[in-house]
Amino acid sequence: MVDEDFIKKMIEGKENNRFDRKLKITSKLKIAKTISAFANTAGGIILIGVSDENRIIGIDPEEEKYMISSANDQFCRPHAKIEFKEFTKLDFNDETKVEKDLNLLLVIVEKSQNELVYVADSEGIKKAYHRVNDQTLIIKPYNPEI
Secondary structure, three states: OOHHHHHHHHHHHHOOEEEEEEEEOHHHHHHHHHHHHHHOOOOOEEEEEEEOOOEOOOOOHHHHHHHHHHHHHHHHHHHOEEEEEEEEOOOHHHHHHHOOEEEEEEEOOOOOOOOEEEEEOOOEEEEEEEEEEEEEEOOOOOOOOO
C-alpha cells in the first residue's frame, strides 16, 4: 500500500534499479530515458519533489505530470505504462524538517511485457535503456537499425 509511511521509507532509501528520486523534471528526453530503463528492467518508481540529500522540496504535481506524460508520448516507443500517485500535506516529524503543505509525485512505471521501450531522440535515433543499480544505461549491444 502506498501511504505516508511508504513515502517516508522511500525518501530515506537509496536509489537502485527500481527507484529513482528527482527534484523536478527539467528535460523530457532525460526522463524518457529513465522511463525506458524502468520499463525494460523490472518496472520502477520515480519520486519527484525530493533532493538527492533526501530533503522534501515539493513540486507542482500538475506540471510534473505534464512533463512525464509528454515525455512518454513524445519520445517513448511504444509508450510505457505509467501511473501517478500524488501526495499532499505530508505530516512527517521534525527530523525530516518538512512543512505540511509540500507536494510530492510518485510515478509508477510498469515493466514492459512484450517488447523493449525505445527512446527516439530529436534526430529519430532509437535507443533502449535499462537500470543497473542506480544508473540508466543503454542496452548493449545496440542496433541502430531497429
